[in-house]
Amino acid sequence: MxxxxxxRKKHMRFTIIISFLTFLLIAASIGFGFKVEHDAQVxxxxxxxxxxxxxxxxxxxxxxxxxxxxxxxxxxxxLVNQLEKTDQKPIQEKLTQLDVYLKQIDSAKxxxxxxxxxKTPASLTAAQNAINLLTSDYEKTQxxxxxxxxxxxxKKVEDEQAAAAKKAAAEQAKKEAxxxxxxxxxxxxxxxxxxxxxxxxxxxxxxxxxxxxxxxALGEEAQAYPNVIKAEAADGHEVASHTWDxxxxxxxSPAAQNQEIMSAxxxxxxxxxxxxxxxxxxxxxxNDTTLAASPLSPxxxxxxxxxxxxxxxxxxxxxxxxxSAHDGxxxxxxxxxxxxxxxxxxxxxxxxxxxxxxxxxxxMMAARPAGTVHNGKVYTGY
Ligand code: NI
Numbered sequence: 001m002x003x004x005x006x007x008r009k010k011h012m013r014f015t016i017i018i019s020f021l022t023f024l025l026i027a028a029s030i031g032f033g034f035k036v037e038h039d040a041q042v043x044x045x046x047x048x049x050x051x052x053x054x055x056x057x058x059x060x061x062x063x064x065x066x067x068x069x070x071x072x073x074x075x076x077x078x079l080v081n082q083l084e085k086t087d088q089k090p091i092q093e094k095l096t097q098l099d100v101y102l103k104q105i106d107s108a109k110x111x112x113x114x115x116x117x118x119k120t121p122a123s124l125t126a127a128q129n130a131i132n133l134l135t136s137d138y139e140k141t142q143x144x145x146x147x148x149x150x151x152x153x154x155k156k157v158e159d160e161q162a163a164a165a166k167k168a169a170a171e172q173a174k175k176e177a178x179x180x181x182x183x184x185x186x187x188x189x190x191x192x193x194x195x196x197x198x199x200x201x202x203x204x205x206x207x208x209x210x211x212x213x214x215x216x217a218l219g220e221e222a223q224a225y226p227n228v229i230k231a232e233a234a235d236g237h238e239v240a241s242h243t244w245d246x247x248x249x250x251x252x253s254p255a256a257q258n259q260e261i262m263s264a265x266x267x268x269x270x271x272x273x274x275x276x277x278x279x280x281x282x283x284x285x286x287n288d289t290t291l292a293a294s295p296l297s298p299x300x301x302x303x304x305x306x307x308x309x310x311x312x313x314x315x316x317x318x319x320x321x322x323x324s325a326h327d328g329x330x331x332x333x334x335x336x337x338x339x340x341x342x343x344x345x346x347x348x349x350x351x352x353x354x355x356x357x358x359x360x361x362x363x364m365m366a367a368r369p370a371g372t373v374h375n376g377k378v379y380t381g382y
Pocket of ligand 1: 246
């Protein structure tokens, strides 16, 4: 009895142990199964999240291209930075390219603003160059806008500068008129040039004497020697039209007269940068048709040296100029005649000794209004 009880007890304990072990085994298996399943789930979620990140990065990049604000660009860059290296590459390249475009557009905008401030030719060129860098399709629309903006800015700057120049010229003329009012004035005028040899010689003499004169140049000679016209203007002389090729205007139709006067006027002004309002008809020859043929005022002379007649005779040219001088005189000479050019230093020194002040024709006209000058024909049309 005792023995059997003892055995049964032992058997029971064994069964309990086995059951327990079995239980543990089953529990562990279940637990492991759960764990495996759980890990797979986590991985799946991670992949989904990464896919989502990739899509977001791409959308952000697309948005940054469409609306290239700093915020959009930064957002796209942040998302790209979170991607794996191989996925980063293509989107990063597009973003880097966008950054280049945006910087170029910003630079062009800055350059236009700088031009608006500085108003210099160099800053205009810089703005044009900055816009020219915008060559991609992406920048096309901006380029059109910026070109228009630059054109508007340029027009504004030019209008301002023209107004300022006009104001300065008016003030200068007023100042000169006051300055010259009570002085003995004389205007030397030189016709039929420019000549590539005698005119530069004359310019050197005038510079040495610090005297400004008026050139009445021919259009065809100005076309042949444009640099001489530019040099005359650069030295501060007045340069006006003497018609294109020295025809007697009274023999021409109204249209031909206009053409003769204005073609030379336009060319000479474009070379000199001046806006003259006067011209001199060849031979001093004009009629009522001539007066109506152009908006310019014909200017003749009150003292004729007849220099062209006295070939090689410098002393007589000096004598004729000095003896015919008077207050308000407009003296006629020719810069194509070497003997006349040789006479100029003596003419200037003798007239300076007599107290004369040398002016251009336009300065004379401002200082001596119509009717007060010798010879009623001097400012014909005034
Ligand atoms: Ni002439």
